Amino acid sequence: MAYQLEETIKDTLNCLEENIFFIDLDFRVGWMNEAGKKVIDSIKAYLKLERAEDLIGTPIGWFHKNPSYQEEMLQRGDFPIDMQLVLFNTFVTRLIVKKLVVRGQELGYLLTWKDITEREKEKEKTKALINELSTPVLQTIADHTLLVPLIGELTIERMETLTSKLLNECLSSQADYVIIDFSGVTHLQDTEAGHEIQKLTDSIQLMGAEVLYCGFPKEMVKNMVSLGVETNQLSFVSFRNAIRYVVSKLGDRINNDNQN
Structure with a gap:
């Protein structure tokens, strides 16, 4: 009993x-x-x-x-x-x-x-907000050019959030160039997260925008190589160099349009 x-x-x-x-x-x-x-x-x-x-x-x-x-x-x-x-x-x-x-x-x-x-719901909301704030998409001084400054740890979840957000921004702003700045990245989580970077790049290019990389930290470059993540994108040491490239390309386009 x-x-x-x-x-x-x-x-x-x-x-x-x-x-x-x-x-x-x-x-x-x-x-x-x-x-x-x-x-x-x-x-x-x-x-x-x-x-x-x-x-x-x-x-x-x-x-x-x-x-x-x-x-x-x-x-x-x-x-x-x-x-x-x-x-x-x-x-x-x-x-x-x-x-x-x-x-x-x-x-x-x-x-x-x-x-x-309720506590778990609030945690999910906070997590979503952090993801949103940590993946900003900014306008630059160059017309139809977006800047994506990545900050902190790159995870699959963050990259998926960024992809959805960035594709919408590319469409609404009719972006010709997208500069992805990796200088604030502290850690690349795993191989899958690295492949998400390339998937993001491919998606943007399908929408007609050119993707430029800049600011890779040395440790991240080593990490990507060790993980076997490869990319053929045009890459610059800093955002300054990347935006100079874009401005020169836009200037060439304007000159060609005037000549025509």
Whole structure:
């Protein structure tokens, strides 16, 4: 027979604002405090329960796509256990599990359920904002010429964000030249991120703009060579040299147009 929590323990746990669940030695939900009932009531439609109390007796594996995973973690006994789950592709929960030992006897486990859905959403928004701010696309003194100053670590995610943003900018500004400045790059993550640079370049050129590189740090050049990333793009030591090249090309085009 599974252990039933003593009333004094229940009273103590009900005084806490945290959502606490008692898991018995058969790995079933044996009890929940009042705060726990409220959180279950808030998602009972997803759980297909009429009331929170209907959760009592449910195996904890019911919450996980791999039912035996949580039981195996408890059996390993590496406490406290701190895990994060996404429920119904909607709720993000942090579960902290500790052993319940009363008068030297192990009676089960206490699980604290923290809803961190909003916090995770804010983290994603912040991450997206950082990506946006760290991949600026700027106008230059030269007509129809864009500057992309890359800063920090180059990751696949950042390069994908930049590609989408830059293609839109090329279209709206009718760009003829795009200068990608690598002088602020601190690290190239891996080979795939390096290949994303070439994919970005190819995409821009398909839209009719010429891509110029400038400002490669020495360490990044070594890193690209060691990763086997190759590029045949025209490259300059600095942005100043790159923009001079663009201005001279635009000047030649204007002169040719006047002569014609």
